[in-house]
Amino acid sequence: MQRTRMARRWTRDVSVWALLMVGAVIVGLVTHGHAQEAKDVLEADGAREEVAPPMSVESATTAPRHDIVPGTGPDAVVPPIKRTAPIVAAKTLFGAQQKPAPLVARSIGFYSKGCLAGGVQLPVNGPAWQAMRLSRNRNWGHPALIATIERFAVEARTLDGWAGLLVGDISQPRGGPMLTGHASHQIGLDADIWFTPMPGRELTRQEREDMSAVSMLAPGHLAVDPKVWTPQHVSLIKRAAGYADVERVLVHPAIKKALCEGAAPAPDRAWLGKVRPVWGHFYHFHIRLGCPKGLTGCQPQPPTGADDGCGKELDEWYLRMTAPPKPAGPPAPPEPPKPPLTLEQLPTECRVVLAAETAAPVTKPAKVK
Numbered sequence: 001m002q003r004t005r006m007a008r009r010w011t012r013d014v015s016v017w018a019l020l021m022v023g024a025v026i027v028g029l030v031t032h033g034h035a036q037e038a039k040d041v042l043e044a045d046g047a048r049e050e051v052a053p054p055m056s057v058e059s060a061t062t063a064p065r066h067d068i069v070p071g072t073g074p075d076a077v078v079p080p081i082k083r084t085a086p087i088v089a090a091k092t093l094f095g096a097q098q099k100p101a102p103l104v105a106r107s108i109g110f111y112s113k114g115c116l117a118g119g120v121q122l123p124v125n126g127p128a129w130q131a132m133r134l135s136r137n138r139n140w141g142h143p144a145l146i147a148t149i150e151r152f153a154v155e156a157r158t159l160d161g162w163a164g165l166l167v168g169d170i171s172q173p174r175g176g177p178m179l180t181g182h183a184s185h186q187i188g189l190d191a192d193i194w195f196t197p198m199p200g201r202e203l204t205r206q207e208r209e210d211m212s213a214v215s216m217l218a219p220g221h222l223a224v225d226p227k228v229w230t231p232q233h234v235s236l237i238k239r240a241a242g243y244a245d246v247e248r249v250l251v252h253p254a255i256k257k258a259l260c261e262g263a264a265p266a267p268d269r270a271w272l273g274k275v276r277p278v279w280g281h282f283y284h285f286h287i288r289l290g291c292p293k294g295l296t297g298c299q300p301q302p303p304t305g306a307d308d309g310c311g312k313e314l315d316e317w318y319l320r321m322t323a324p325p326k327p328a329g330p331p332a333p334p335e336p337p338k339p340p341l342t343l344e345q346l347p348t349e350c351r352v353v354l355a356a357e358t359a360a361p362v363t364k365p366a367k368v369k
């Protein structure tokens with residue numbers, strides 16, 4: 001009797017234990033599945049848990065995955081994803097590059113999310129230009145942009161009587177996000193040109209760091225300042241926008257208004273459509289080339305359209321600029337800072353650009369006093 005009862009209890013214990021084990025395995029499989037699913041979503045968003053070192057495209061896609069060990073029982077908690085390396089912002093990686101990637105010249109990705117292969121340096125002194133802020137090392141671009149800047153400088157001098165261009169930021173040697181300023185300027189197709197004409201002498205390196213550009217706006221920022229804004233500025237912007245490969249010229253809305261008023265009447269107004277109003281851009285204007293023809297991997301912008309932008313669109317900008325300030329309510333909680341772009345969020349080929357061996361300088365560094 002006693003033996004039978006013991007045998008029954010043993011059988012029951014074994015059954016319960018076996019049931020628990022089966023349950024544990026099922027829960028383990030399910031939680032593992034969820035963990036993997038969550039990880040795949042993260043990877044699809046480009047937010048990998050670790051930043052892969054620069055590598056070739058091939059090895060990047062065959063890199064081993066780091067699966068999470070699942071929980072082993074009903075009460076087990078899936079451990080958080082361990083970061084094996086801190087996330088490095090792409091701006092840190094591209095901002096550290098001193099030399100271009102010696103590859104075929106290509107603008108890869110989008111103006112605000114990409115990089116530059118085969119970058120060419122704008123000489124710091126040219127027949128009709130001088131590059132500014134040399135310490136930033138941002139006078140690099142796609143060869144098509146550098147050629148357009150050089151042509152623009154020479155033609156503005158000979159045809160418009162403009163003394164010469166002071167050229168601000170273009171791109172870093174390998175493009176990419178920058179440590180300071182600029183969301184765009186990443187693929188070597190954007191350049192900032194000062195509204196201030198070039199002085200009639202070669203600036204020293206220190207002067208190129210310290211010299212300030214002159215604002216074109218009158219106090220209140222609703223109109224240009226007639227003391228500094230001249231008909232020559234209209235000719236200069238018209239010339240930049242007139243080049244077939246220039247897709248956009250960005251200026252402050254008040255400058256766009258001055259251009260609309262200062263431009264000749266139709267039919268010579270098609271260029272105005274390329275001149276786009278945007279905040280800032282009253283110390284310098286910004287020229288942007290479209291993706292060079294036949295270049296794969298360069299993501300174009302939508303075309304600007306046929307409208308000169310001097311009517312309704314400009315009116316809307318002025319409504320915004322003259323709107324009374326909103327009544328101050330309770331202070332809003334500060335928005336969390338936007339995380340910086342990671343290498344994984346840029347086109348995969350940008351890893352190749354970053355990893356490319358540095359070659360001898362493309363151009364001889366010019367001596368600046």
Ligand SMILES: [Zn+2]
Pocket residue numbers: 185190191192285286
């Ligand atoms: Zn710019």
